[in-house]
């Protein structure tokens with residue numbers, strides 16, 4: 001360690017060639033990267049592991065999700081709307097001008113790439129299903145970081161051009177889940193969130209139950225209450241936008257509570273653990289594919305040892321860099337190898353509550369906290 005053996009063995013460096021804390025394997029020893037609540041229950045509640053069952057004798061669950069932030073690579077429609085929004089929100093003329101100049105991005109040709117089918121097929125091949133969180137079209141109060149596609153925008157799907165609405169309706173028909181990817185402001189506003197839920201439901205012609213906030217915006221005092229008032233059953237926002245790991249130390253679905261009364265509010269949190277952006281983006285951990293895969297395996301092992309749920313998020317609109325998709329496929333293969341169940345948040349909700357595991361967890365948590 002003294003003479004840099006770890007660094008010599010690793011090819012991971014940041015953009016200026018530095019070896020950083022997140023390149024060291026010792027970073028992942030920290031408790032933030034362990035499901036410490038799961039581990040405490042396994043260690044302190046006798047028979048805890050025997051009580052957890054997953055369908056068809058599976059060893060643990062993987063909650064598979066995707067946030068649809070764009071419907072076309074290099075979409076000119078989306079870029080023009082984003083620039084319009086940035087210009088409207090600009091604080092001074094200089095900033096306005098700078099945003100206007102980003103029309104230069106229009107020189108990139110839009111690509112007719114199917115952003116949905118590869119993920120669906122990768123999951124279908126392994127007997128899994130996932131949920132796509134989609135951004136609403138009707139957004140009353142916009143933030144410049146919001147997504148800008150609409151239900152009638154064209155996209156490329158199953159070898160033909162169609163509208164986003166047609167594509168999403170077909171995804172539902174195939175048995176894959178659709179949830180809401182709520183706008184930035186909606187994370188703190190139940191009315192906005194309800195309108196956006198209804199907008200997605202009108203687009204699909206059916207109800208939705210699962211949600212994740214865009215950019216993982218989550219205020220622990222306000223977001224869950226807004227989500228439950230809007231009528232959701234599950235949320236999978238609770239994680240870090242710029243890192244992976246266990247924000248609340250738990251990797252089981254758990255009932256969120258009203259911070260003032262301590263009473264359950266009727267919303268099941270399925271916490272986010274692993275996501276592509278945190279692992280691979282230049283402004284986040286920026287790990288090489290091999291290191292990213294190694295860290296994913298490590299965290300999956302830790303969750304699987306407690307029969308927990310590891311939630312994954314991979315962005316469909318990252319198909320212009322196939323390494324991101326290839327990492328997802330490798331991680332899915334590892335979940336198969338470990339006998340995991342890859343399922344949607346809704347399927348996990350139905351199973352967890354249907355088996356009474358929500359009540360079991362509550363009793364076990366109370367027992368452990370009484371003894372501490």
Ligand SMILES: [Zn+2]
Pocket residue numbers: 067068069181213214215216
């Ligand atoms: Zn997003």
